Every structure is written in structure tokens, then in C-alpha cells.
Amino acid sequence: METQSIVVLDFGAQYSQLIARRVREQNVFSAVLPCNSKIEEIQKYHPLGIILSGGPSSVYDKDAPAADPRVFELGLPVLGICYGLQFMAHALGGKVKAAKHREYGHAQVDLMDQSQLFEGLPRTLEVWMSHGDEALELPAGFRLIAKSPSAVAGIENASKKQYAVQFHPEVHHTKRGTDILRNFVLNICHAKPSWTPQHFVDATVAAVRQQVGSGRAICALSGGVDSAVAATLVDRALRDGNKSRLTSVFVNNGVLRKNEFEKVQQSLRDKLGLQVVAVDATDRFLNKLAGVTDPETKRKLIGNEFIAVFDEQAHRIEKEEGDVEWLVQGTLYPDVIESVSVRGPSQVIKSHHNVGGLPEKMKLKLIEPLKELFKDEVRKIGRDLGMPEEVLQRQPFPGPGLAVRILGEVTPERLAILRECDDVVVNEIKRAGLYTKIWQSFAVLLPVMSVGVMGDQRTYAYTCAIRAVHSEDGMTADWVPLPHEVLKTISSRIVNEVHGVNRVVYDVTSKPPGTIEWE
Numbered sequence: 001m002e003t004q005s006i007v008v009l010d011f012g013a014q015y016s017q018l019i020a021r022r023v024r025e026q027n028v029f030s031a032v033l034p035c036n037s038k039i040e041e042i043q044k045y046h047p048l049g050i051i052l053s054g055g056p057s058s059v060y061d062k063d064a065p066a067a068d069p070r071v072f073e074l075g076l077p078v079l080g081i082c083y084g085l086q087f088m089a090h091a092l093g094g095k096v097k098a099a100k101h102r103e104y105g106h107a108q109v110d111l112m113d114q115s116q117l118f119e120g121l122p123r124t125l126e127v128w129m130s131h132g133d134e135a136l137e138l139p140a141g142f143r144l145i146a147k148s149p150s151a152v153a154g155i156e157n158a159s160k161k162q163y164a165v166q167f168h169p170e171v172h173h174t175k176r177g178t179d180i181l182r183n184f185v186l187n188i189c190h191a192k193p194s195w196t197p198q199h200f201v202d203a204t205v206a207a208v209r210q211q212v213g214s215g216r217a218i219c220a221l222s223g224g225v226d227s228a229v230a231a232t233l234v235d236r237a238l239r240d241g242n243k244s245r246l247t248s249v250f251v252n253n254g255v256l257r258k259n260e261f262e263k264v265q266q267s268l269r270d271k272l273g274l275q276v277v278a279v280d281a282t283d284r285f286l287n288k289l290a291g292v293t294d295p296e297t298k299r300k301l302i303g304n305e306f307i308a309v310f311d312e313q314a315h316r317i318e319k320e321e322g323d324v325e326w327l328v329q330g331t332l333y334p335d336v337i338e339s340v341s342v343r344g345p346s347q348v349i350k351s352h353h354n355v356g357g358l359p360e361k362m363k364l365k366l367i368e369p370l371k372e373l374f375k376d377e378v379r380k381i382g383r384d385l386g387m388p389e390e391v392l393q394r395q396p397f398p399g400p401g402l403a404v405r406i407l408g409e410v411t412p413e414r415l416a417i418l419r420e421c422d423d424v425v426v427n428e429i430k431r432a433g434l435y436t437k438i439w440q441s442f443a444v445l446l447p448v449m450s451v452g453v454m455g456d457q458r459t460y461a462y463t464c465a466i467r468a469v470h471s472e473d474g475m476t477a478d479w480v481p482l483p484h485e486v487l488k489t490i491s492s493r494i495v496n497e498v499h500g501v502n503r504v505v506y507d508v509t510s511k512p513p514g515t516i517e518w519e
Contacts, residue, residue, distance in 0.1 A: 005029045007047040011055030011065045011083050017475045019170045022181050027193035035067045049077040049189035052084025058133050059090040077188045080118040080164030088164045092139035109153045115145040117163045119183050121176050128173035201225045204369045208237035215329045217326035218314055221250040223264030224397050226330030229382045231274055233369050234328045248274045249313045252281035255401035258419040268487040271388050281309050281403035289410045295519035302400045311363050327364035331371045336475045374473035404519040418445040420498040421464045430487045452502030461502035464494055469516055477511040
């Protein structure tokens, strides 16, 4: 646990994780907790300040999300954002009502008086609003510090270091939003910008050594960035001279990409020096997936089967080298957020195989050294560990693999088709020099058959969808307008080279409303 942090209490906002990211960009650790977290849970993070997120509710709704009012009595600076302003006003004795004029999108805010929160900012700000309620009466001790044409835009009780804004400083649309958050974190909370990649590496290595002691661990390798960084980090903690008490297990779950089982083994052994055991469990995974079409069921079956394989490997290693009690996973913050309803009113989006897909009872105890990090932060950690860019720049690949890129039942025939389609997409994206500039690019096989014509003959074959997105952390994403020539080449190659596909479509959906993966 970090020695200092800024705690974000989440009221179900779309942008809660973005608030945490913006704080971390100041080299200060930030944790997101459900708004209804107990005071004791909040204090475990040694907070120097608390941020109340936005949210879709109204404070006067019967089931409106609420924080423990004692957060205002901890003597810590508090910053409310959007719903957070309304909750602060409501909880401290002010009045909130439905606004006569709702504000959504770009707006202009005028600063009324000098405030430490707005130090160094111009008198007029371009901001992003998203609210239907407003503070009608301020609580005792508060004053107005910013106003939009339609509503209260900023309030403060400087003596108690309680501040709130009606707009969203965490989004890029608010031009000086980062400055506002920096003022709160560094100048008002007096946080020290000491949370750096090297600090994280040193603290995590020490914590893992203490946690595992003289024991042994295995790491679930997927071949992706997350598990590779987790393995390298824990390997450093458990290495005694030339020997390591960590064995990395790379499982072929039958839904990997073309030639991936062989390529990943070579990369992780040769370039990272990890002790890797490769297990081909294709048949057992595909047997479990036979006849299954529901995405959640797929994810949970794969998660359970992974654990069964790791348990078996742990038992084998125990016979040869001694007890194995720990399982290392490359779980990231977005995995946890989307899999488990840790955010009070926020909803589960989907079960990630390594979080919500895990069985309730496991023989092995989990080590998840990256579970509070975003993907870009993981890459920074990897660079501090001296890992090669070839490994760090790999695009994300889901643990359930191609199983969640085949809509409907996963069969050997469909897998063979999708592998070839995906190989074309990745190779052409790399050929165009776009691979490291795009968050993710891949093919999806749809359960849609359509009529086509090839060589003057009628065909009836599958449809392949192409997906390419830009993202910072996987929590939100925008579709990429791939160059026309790239799309043209991908489509032509798939239709001509992949038997079983006669139609290619391009996915132009952002997240939200869609997710990056189709299942």
C-alpha cells in the first residue's frame, strides 16, 4: 500500500478512472473506491485528500448514492466534481434542485474571486459540463468562486479546504482542467510527486519478497505485456543469484493467434530470461467450449480451466522443487473495474477471465502486482525493468483469446478462419507503420453468412469485422479511421486468401457505447 494517496470516491461516474489517471500524472498515487466505502477502508490508503466523482443520479433521488458524511470531518481537503459538488452541498446543509437550464458539453465559466483551486488560471475558462441539477443554496461557510451562464460552477470553504466544481476538470475538453487538479493535489493537499515507476518497482519487489518469503510461485503467462511485466517484476523479487523461485507457465488454450504458442515461448525465454514451462492444453479447453455461445460463460469456463492447469503445474513443480503456494497474474486496474462491481453504483461490464472468471475456491494464493495500474503505466514499469520494446509495444490481447472474437460457438473450423483473418490484419497494420500508434487492431468472425460471388460462382460464407481503436487505458476508446489503402488491402487479402470469408466490414463504434472486444 502506498504511504500517501488521493482517494477518489466513485458515485458511478463514467470518468472516475480518468480522475485517478490525472492525479497519477502528477506522480501521486490515486485509488478509486466505491462512494459508500467505510471510513476505515478509506484510511487504509493514507489519503492526503479526497475527490468526490461525478455520477448520473440526483442527490434527492430515493436511492441516490451517498458517501459517509464523516469524510468531511477527517480534516482532509475534499474536492467535489459535478455530482460531487451537489452531494457536498446537500450533505453539508445546502440545497440542490433540478436546473432550469441543463448544461451538457462545452461551456464558459467565469471565475468570481481568488481561490487557491484556480491559482494561475485566467478569469474565463473553457470547460466541459454534464449536469441537470444545480446547487440552489450553498452550505454555511461556503462562497461562490465560479459561475456559468446557467448555474453555480465552483464553490469553496477555504478554512476547511473543501472545494467543488460543477464541470469536469479531468476531461481534455476542459482546457485548464489539469491545472485545477494539480492545484488541488500539490498545493492544497501538499502531496509529494514521488510516485514514479522506479518507486513502484522498488516497493513492489520488497512487498513480494515479504509476502512470499522463502516460498515458490508460478506465473500465468499470456504472452502479452501485462503478464510479461508481472513475471519480470516478481522474478526480480524471487531470484536468488542465478536461480529463481518463480516458474512462468504459458498455456496454449487453443484460442491463441497464428504461431503464437511458439513465438511467445522463444520471446520470453530468450529476451526476458524467464524460466518458462509451456503446456499445450488445446483439446481440454476446446472441449469445454464446445456448444457454448454465451460470452460470460466462455470467459468463466476459460478462467476456471486456466486455474485447473495452473494447479496441476504447481503440483508437478512441488514434486520436483518444493511447495508452490502463489499464482502471479498480470491483472490490471481496468480488468478489476470492468469485472467486479467495486464502484458502488457502477455496473459490471464483463467478467475478465483473470478476475470475475476465477473460481471461488482456489488452492493457490494470488499475487497481482499490477492490479492498480493502467496499461500505459505498466509499459513505463517495464521500461524501468529494462524490458525490450518489442515485448512492451505488443497490442493488448484478451486472456480468453480468439474465443471472444468468434461470436457464437468456438469450433476448430471457425478458429482456423479467424487466425488467418487476424494474421492479415496485424501484418498489414505493421506494414503500414501503424502498429505501435494504435491501441488495438484485430479481426472478429461474425456468425453471419452472406451471399457472394467469386470466379462467376455463388458463394455463401462468413463475414469478418475489422476493429481498430485508439485508447489511453482501455477504459474508453475511439475507433481509428484507417487509411483507405490499408483497409482496401486488408479486405482484398482476406477475401482472396482466407477460405470461408466472402465479406469484410469495418467497426466504427467507440467505447462507450461499445466495448473494445465484441464479447
